[in-house]
Amino acid sequence: MLRHTYEGQDCNLARTLEVVGERWTLLIVRSALLGIKRFDGFLGNLDIARNVLTNRLTRLVEHGIMERVPYQDRPVRYEYQLTPAGRDLTRGIIALMQWGDRHLDHEQGPPRRADHIGCEGTVHVELHCGQCGRRVHDEEVDVRSIR
Amino acid sequence: MLRHTYEGQDCNLARTLEVVGERWTLLIVRSALLGIKRFDGFLGNLDIARNVLTNRLTRLVEHGIMERVPYQDRPVRYEYQLTPAGRDLTRGIIALMQWGDRHLDHEQGPPRRADHIGCEGTVHVELHCGQCGRRVHDEEVDVRSIR
DNA sequence: CCCTGCCGGTTTCGTGAAAGGACCAACGTG
DNA sequence: CACGTTGGTCCTTTCACGAAACCGGCAGGG
Numbered sequence: 236m237l238r239h240t241y242e243g244q245d246c247n248l249a250r251t252l253e254v255v256g257e258r259w260t261l262l263i264v265r266s267a268l269l270g271i272k273r274f275d276g277f278l279g280n281l282d283i284a285r286n287v288l289t290n291r292l293t294r295l296v297e298h299g300i301m302e303r304v305p306y307q308d309r310p311v312r313y314e315y316q317l318t319p320a321g322r323d324l325t326r327g328i329i330a331l332m333q334w335g336d337r338h339l340d341h342e343q344g345p346p347r348r349a350d351h352i353g354c355e356g357t358v359h360v361e362l363h364c365g366q367c368g369r370r371v372h373d374e375e376v377d378v379r380s381i382r
Numbered sequence: 383m384l385r386h387t388y389e390g391q392d393c394n395l396a397r398t399l400e401v402v403g404e405r406w407t408l409l410i411v412r413s414a415l416l417g418i419k420r421f422d423g424f425l426g427n428l429d430i431a432r433n434v435l436t437n438r439l440t441r442l443v444e445h446g447i448m449e450r451v452p453y454q455d456r457p458v459r460y461e462y463q464l465t466p467a468g469r470d471l472t473r474g475i476i477a478l479m480q481w482g483d484r485h486l487d488h489e490q491g492p493p494r495r496a497d498h499i500g501c502e503g504t505v506h507v508e509l510h511c512g513q514c515g516r517r518v519h520d521e522e523v524d525v526r527s528i529r
Numbered sequence: 530c531c532c533t534g535c536c537g538g539t540t541t542c543g544t545g546a547a548a549g550g551a552c553c554a555a556c557g558t559g
Numbered sequence: 560c561a562c563g564t565t566g567g568t569c570c571t572t573t574c575a576c577g578a579a580a581c582c583g584g585c586a587g588g589g
Contacts, residue, residue, distance in 0.1 A: 245493045247482030248412050248475060254486070255478075258403070258576080265395050268525040274537050282391070284577045289538065299485075310584045312536065320485050325520045326507050327477035328395060331402075334474055335394030338446075338467050339401070343529075346392045349509075350524045356513020358523050360473050362496075366503020373472045376505050377497045378415040382490075405547075421566050431548050436567065457556045459565060 245382065254298045255324065259283050260291050264321060265328055267301065269347075272314040300324070330360040392529065401445045402471065406430050407438050411468060412475055414448065416494075419461040447471070477507040 255261055259281065266280045277288055292315055295301040300321040306314045329349050336345040349358040362371040391397075402408055406428065413427045424435055439462055442448040447468040453461045476496050483492040496505040509518040 246409075246412070246479075247486060247492055247494065248479040249409060250486045251478045251482035252408060256403075256405070256408070261399060261403070262391070262393075262396060265393070265525070269527065275535085278537095284579090285538070286540080286578090287576065290575095309586095310536075313538095322520045323484065324481060325523055325525075326509060327474060327481055329509065329523070329525070330474035330477045330507065331398045332393075332395040334471060335398035337470065339394060339397045345394055346529050347394065347525065347527050350526065351511040351513060351518050352522045352524050354511055354514045356511040358509050358518050359512055360477065361508055361510050362473055362476065362505050363508050364498040364501055364503040365506055366498060367501045371498050371505050373469045375499045376472055376476075377499050378412070378472075378476070378494065379497065380416065380494050382493050422564085425566095431550085432567070433549090433569080434547060437547095457554090457565075 254294075254300070257291065257294075259287060260295065261324075261328060261331070263288070263291055263295065264300065264317070264324055265332075267315065267317045267321065268325065268328065272316060274313075274315075277315075295321070326360055329358065333360060401441075402447070404438065404441075406434060407442065408471075408475060408478070410435070410438055410442065411447065411464070411471055412479075414462065414464045414468065415472065415475065419463060421460075421462075424462075442468070473507055476505065480507060 255264065262281055263277060263283075266277055269280075271277055271280055274288065274292075277283070277292075278285065281288070283291075292301065292303070296303050296315070299318055301315045302318050303313045303315055305311050332347065332349075333345075350356070351358050362373075362376060363369070364371050402411065409428055410424060410430075413424055416427075418424055418427055421435065421439070424430070424439075425432065428435070430438075439448065439450070443450050443462070446465055448462045449465050450460045450462055452458050479494065479496075480492075497503070498505050509520075509523060510516070511518050
C-alpha cells in the first residue's frame, strides 16, 4: 500500500492499515512469526528491495510492532523481534492467510500451517460473541458505525 | 499496495494480499460490509479518487469478491454487492479493526462495532484449535512452512 | 598487512502507480 | 431545455517502489 495516510477516516481499520497496510509490511510480520529475525533473513525470505526493507523495519519499530535489539557487539549487529503488539497481529494474519487457503490456490494445498503447540491440531480463526459466547457466522455479524 | 505481484512467494498470505492488499481495497470491502453498494456511496464514504475507485471495484469483481449487478434500466445503473467470498473476509477485517481498537486510538473508543445479530453482543475474533477445540492464544501458535 | 567475505545498512536514480480534478454521457425532472 | 444524478474516463503531477551500486566495521587467511 502507499501514501500511508487515510485521513478523515474515523476508523480503526484505516488506522491499522496505515501501520501495517503498506506493501510488504504484513509479509515481514509473517516472516517474523516464522522465526526470522535478521535483516538478511528477511531479504532472503522475501525478495524485497533492501531500502524498502530498511524503511518497513524502521516503521514497524516506530509503531511498536517490532523491537531492534543488538545480538552482538564488535561489530554491533541488530535483529528484529516482534513485540506483544506485533504478536497480537497473529489473528489478522492467519485470517487473511486462511482466506487465501479457501479461495485461491487450489492446486497443491496450503504451503503454511498454524499449529496448536503441544496438541498439534491446526488453528483456525473464528468469530465468537462476547455476550452469548457462541460461535458466530459471517452473516450473523452486523458491522456498524457508532458516532 | 502496488506492483501487485509477490511472485516466488509460495504463501497464501502473499496471494491474498495481491488481491486485497492494495491501498483502499480492504476499506472498500469494509464499507460494503457496512451496507454501502453504489459508486457514489463509496466515494462519499471513503474520500478516494474516482479513477482509483473504478480500478479497485473492477479488480474486486474480477477476483470474485464483489459482483456488479444492475439495479435499474434506463439508464442502466449498477451497484456492487459482496459475494460469499467477499463476506468471508469479515474475520480478517474485524481482526485488523480490533487490533487497531487495542493498540491505536486510545482517545474516544472504537468508532465501529461488530454486533451479533439477534443477541446484540459484540463479536470478537479468536483462534481455536481444530483438534482439541480449545481457544488458543497467540503464543501457543506455531506458524510454519510445510513444503 | 592486505584481501576477502559477512552483515546491516545508505544513496542514487528511473519508472509506474496514485492523487486530484476536469470532463463526459445517458437519462429524469421541473 | 436547463439542471441534477449516477457512474464513469482522461490528463497531469507527485511520490513510492525496485534495482543496483556503494559503504563501514570486523574476522580470518595467507
